[in-house]
Each structure stands twice: as structure tokens, then as C-alpha cells.
Amino acid sequence: MHLVKGGSLEKDADYFNALSADVIAGKSGYGDYSVDDISRINAGKIAEAWSSIGDLYENIEGYGIQSDMETAFELIYLTFTQPRFEENIFSNYKREINKNLEAKKSQPTMLYSEELIDFLYKKHFRVQYFRNKNDIESLTLKKLKTIYQNHFNNAADFTFVFVGDINQQDFEKNIVLYLASLPANAQKRDHYRDLEINTRKGQHKVIRKTNPENRSDVVLLLNKESDFSLRKTIIANAVSHIVNVKLNELIREEKSSVYSISLNSFISRIPKAKFLSVTSFTCDPKKTSEVISLVNKTIEAIKINGIEQKYLDNYKVMMENYYKKSIKSNSFWLENIEYNLKHQDSFETILSTLEDIKSIDKQEIQNFVKNYFTFENYIQGILTTKDYQ
Numbered sequence: 001m002h003l004v005k006g007g008s009l010e011k012d013a014d015y016f017n018a019l020s021a022d023v024i025a026g027k028s029g030y031g032d033y034s035v036d037d038i039s040r041i042n043a044g045k046i047a048e049a050w051s052s053i054g055d056l057y058e059n060i061e062g063y064g065i066q067s068d069m070e071t072a073f074e075l076i077y078l079t080f081t082q083p084r085f086e087e088n089i090f091s092n093y094k095r096e097i098n099k100n101l102e103a104k105k106s107q108p109t110m111l112y113s114e115e116l117i118d119f120l121y122k123k124h125f126r127v128q129y130f131r132n133k134n135d136i137e138s139l140t141l142k143k144l145k146t147i148y149q150n151h152f153n154n155a156a157d158f159t160f161v162f163v164g165d166i167n168q169q170d171f172e173k174n175i176v177l178y179l180a181s182l183p184a185n186a187q188k189r190d191h192y193r194d195l196e197i198n199t200r201k202g203q204h205k206v207i208r209k210t211n212p213e214n215r216s217d218v219v220l221l222l223n224k225e226s227d228f229s230l231r232k233t234i235i236a237n238a239v240s241h242i243v244n245v246k247l248n249e250l251i252r253e254e255k256s257s258v259y260s261i262s263l264n265s266f267i268s269r270i271p272k273a274k275f276l277s278v279t280s281f282t283c284d285p286k287k288t289s290e291v292i293s294l295v296n297k298t299i300e301a302i303k304i305n306g307i308e309q310k311y312l313d314n315y316k317v318m319m320e321n322y323y324k325k326s327i328k329s330n331s332f333w334l335e336n337i338e339y340n341l342k343h344q345d346s347f348e349t350i351l352s353t354l355e356d357i358k359s360i361d362k363q364e365i366q367n368f369v370k371n372y373f374t375f376e377n378y379i380q381g382i383l384t385t386k387d388y389q
Contacts, residue, residue, distance in 0.1 A: 008055050008192045008271075012125050014147060016138050019129070021148040022053045024093060024141070028086040030078035042071055049075035051083075051152065055126070056192040056270060057342070058151045060158070066165050073178040080152050080182050085145045094139060097130050108210040109217065112383040119206050120221055120379060124197045155182035159341055163334045194271035199223040203378045209386045215259065216288040216388065219381040220279040220295060222265075224372055228273035230349060233266065234356050235368045236275070240265045241318070242311045242365065243298065247279075251294055257284035258291055265372070269343060275372045285385045292380065299373045306366040316358055323354045 010018040029035045049062030049072055060079055064072030104110050114131070121127045130136060160179060162171070199221075211217060226232070243263050251258045261281035268274050283291050326332040336350045382388075 008195050010147060013138070014143060015126060016130065016135050017140065017144040018053060018147050020093065020139055021144040021151070022051050024085055024090055024144060025079075025083040025148050026050050027089045027093070028084040030075075030084050031082040034084070034086070045071050047071035047075065049079050051079050051148075053148070053151055055195070060152075066167055066170075069167075069170065070174055073174040077178040077182065080155060083145075083148055083152070085141055085148075087141060090139075090141045090144075094136055097136050098133065101130065101133070101136075108208075108212060109383065112208050112210070112217075112381075115208070116206055116219060116379075116381040119204070119381075120199055120223075121197055122200055124195070126195050126197055153183055154185050154188055155179070156184035156186040156188070161334060161337050161341065163330045163337065192271065199274065199276070199377065200379065201377045203375070205380045205382070207380075207382045207384065207388070209384055209388055211383045211385050214285065214385060215282050216285045216382055216384040217282050218280065218288060218292065218383075219379075220277075220292065221379040221381065222275075222277040222373060222375065223377045224275045224374060226267050226273045226275040226372070228267060228269050230345070231356065232368070234353065235360060235364055236265050236267055236372075238312070238315055238357070238360055239365060239368055241315050242307055243302070243369075245311060245314070246298055246302075246307075247295060250298060251281070251291060257287040259283060261291075261295075263295075277373065285388050288382060288384060288388065296375075299369060302366060302369045303373070306362050309362060312360065312362055312365065316360070319357050320354060
């Protein structure tokens with residue numbers, strides 16, 4: 001269930017209130033009842049509903065077994081119409097964030113992670129999360145309550161998706177009783193805005209010698225402008241798996257100084273299409289440059305020579321097994337139906353994805369790596385020890 005606007009519509013001055021609104025509402029309960037009250041009232045029932053506000057979408061999510069679905073509908077209705085915002089929950093929330101801020105000062109890994117994100121996104125305000133006490137002081141219960149209500153005061157903007165074992169007669173009754181009675185104005189529909197959270201261009205190194213552990217934590221970031229297609233997302237996923245296998249064969253198994261390694265590449269779709277690849281690993285500080293070189297050489301070798309068929313065959317078998325298992329689950333259908341609704345894709349693509357995966361060939365893998373792993377926008381992030389050379 002989703003609404004297409006999200007926290008992107010909020011002003012920067014209200015950003016942290018927008019981040020916090022669903023948290024406070026979720027911990028406070030509904031109407032005259034606290035979360036503990038509701039737990040007692042619904043004791044023995046298997047039904048839940050909760051809200052969230054992201055950058056681009058608001059969501060109401062939930063679940064319930066068939067005999068308790070009316071309770072799930074009641075909770076959905078209350079999430080829209082009677083959110084509760086308790087002062088003590090709000091105060092505890094601020095105290096917890098303050099506590100985390102203080103704790104973070106002695107955690108070099110977290111501090112460096114924030115610094116690297118800031119560098120990648122050029123210190124864009126909307127990628128930050130409570131960096132100082134001023135951010136916390138910007139929170140007010142009145143403001144976050146107003147923001148929450150603004151995001152959930154118009155059910156006409158929502159598309160409700162239910163998947164599972166449904167008793168049609170009871171289901172239709174609950175739809176009429178609870179969803180049809182939600183406040184709705186079909187003339188007032190909002191859309192997310194592009195916050196222009198763009199990645200840094202060029203080649204850069206961000207090295208900090210503050211790691212308290214005797215190791216290097218390395219992140220290699222590649223990004224590139226792209227157009228979007230479902231075919232490209234399928235190939236990007238295949239590339240991620242295949243390169244991961246090759247890296248682990250070459251590095252983790254053959255080089256005992258590497259403790260873990262992974263690569264993930266994808267093409268985002270909204271608010272604009274962009275390719276991003278993230279390779280992360282930990283290793284002996286003395287081997288840092290060598291391992292980075294091995295990662296890059298692995299990618300370059302695919303550009304020049306392609307891949308062996310066995311890697312692609314193994315990926316296809318893995319994905320076929322995954323689909324055969326996943327297609328029986330509610331979560332698979334809910335996730336895919338929601339995705340297709342958000343992007344206005346045909347539902348037929350849900351069932352055709354496996355055939356699309358089976359049709360990938362080695363040349364497509366090689367071409368994708370050639371076109372997207374170009375290193376023109378490349379950041380090496382290294383958190384290491386003070387004696388790193």
C-alpha cells in the first residue's frame with residue numbers, strides 16, 4: 001500500500017521531523033490507547049499494521065491471518081485516522097538519539113561511514129541522519145504530528161494491495177467498512193519531487209587512518225548516469241552475482257589476508273536512473289593496495305575476455321531455484337505487485353522475469369561490464385591503521 005509523494009515534499013527545515021513522525025506514531029498507539037493497551041486488547045490475535053514515511057513514498061503495511069483480518073483492517077483505519085503522539089515517547093526518542101550521538105564519537109567506523117556518504121553525495125542535507133544536537137532540537141511534537149497527518153489524510157492517493165488466503169465475502173465487507181470510510185479527496189493528489197541527490201563525479205580517494213582494529217575497511221564506489229530498463233536491472237543482478245563469485249575465488253580463497261568481500265551493482269529507477277556499484281572488503285592493512293588492484297583487474301579481465309559459461313549457468317540455476325521457491329510466498333507477490341504498480345509496469349513481467357534471466361548470454365554480461373564499470377566516477381574509501389602507507 002503506497003502513496004507517491006513521501007518526505008521529499010517537506011522543507012529541509014522539517015526534514016528531521018519528517019524522519020521521526022512515523023517512529024513516534026508507531027510507538028505511541030492510537031486514539032486513547034497506548035501500544036501496550038492495544039497489545040492487551042488484541043492478545044492472542046495475529047494482526048498488525050504500521051506506517052512509514054520514506055523520501056518518495058508513504059506506506060501502510062501489515063498482515064493478519066484470515067480469522068483476524070478485521071483486526072488488521074481496524075488497525076489500518078486507526079493508522080490513518082487516530083494516530084497518537086505521546087510526549088513521553090517523544091522525550092525518550094530524543095534522549096536515545098542524543099545517547100547515540102555521544103556513543104558515535106568513540107566509533108571511528110560509524111564516523112567514517114558518515115564521512116564517506118557525505119563525500120559521495122556532496123554533503124547533501126537529505127542523506128544525513130541526526131549529526132548534531134541542533135538536528136535533535138529541531139524536533140517538535142506539534143510539527144511531526146502535523147507532518148504525519150499531512151501524509152496520511154488522503155486515502156485517495158493510496159493503492160491497497162492484499163495478498164494471501166482471503167475470504168472474499170468477509171474481505172469485501174471489511175473494505176466497505178474500513179477502507180471506503182477513510183478520508184479521501186481524489187482531486188488532491190501529490191507527487192514526490194526530485195531532491196537532486198547526485199553522486200560525486202571524478203576519481204577520488206578518501207583515506208582515514210583511525211581504525212582501532214588492525215585491518216583496513218575498504219569501499220570502492222562506481223557510479224554512472226544511465227537510462228533504465230528492466231532488462232538492465234536483470235543483467236546488473238547477474239553481474240553482481242558472477243563478479244562476487246569470481247572475487248571470492250580469487251581473493252578470499254587464495255589470499256588469506258582478505259577477511260570478507262562483496263560487490264553489489266544496481267540501476268536505480270526513481271527519481272532518476274543511475275548506475276551504482278559498491279565493492280566492500282576488509283583485509284590486512286599491508287595488503288590493501290594489492291586487493292584493490294585485484295578487484296579492478298578482475299573487472300578489467302571480464303571487459304576483455306568475458307566470463308566462462310559455467311558462471312552464468314550456475315547463476316541461472318540459482319535464480320530458477322529461487323523463483324520456484326519464492327513464487328509460493330505471499331511476500332514475493334506483494335513485493336512484485338507493489339513494484340509494478342509504483343512504476344506502472346505490466347504484471348506480466350513478474351512471470352516473465354525467470355525467462356528473461358534464462359535468456360541472458362555471456363556477451364550481455366561482458367557488454368554491461370564494459371559500459372558501466374568505466375571507473376570515470378570512482379571513489380576509494382579506506383579506513384585503516386595509522387601506519388598504513
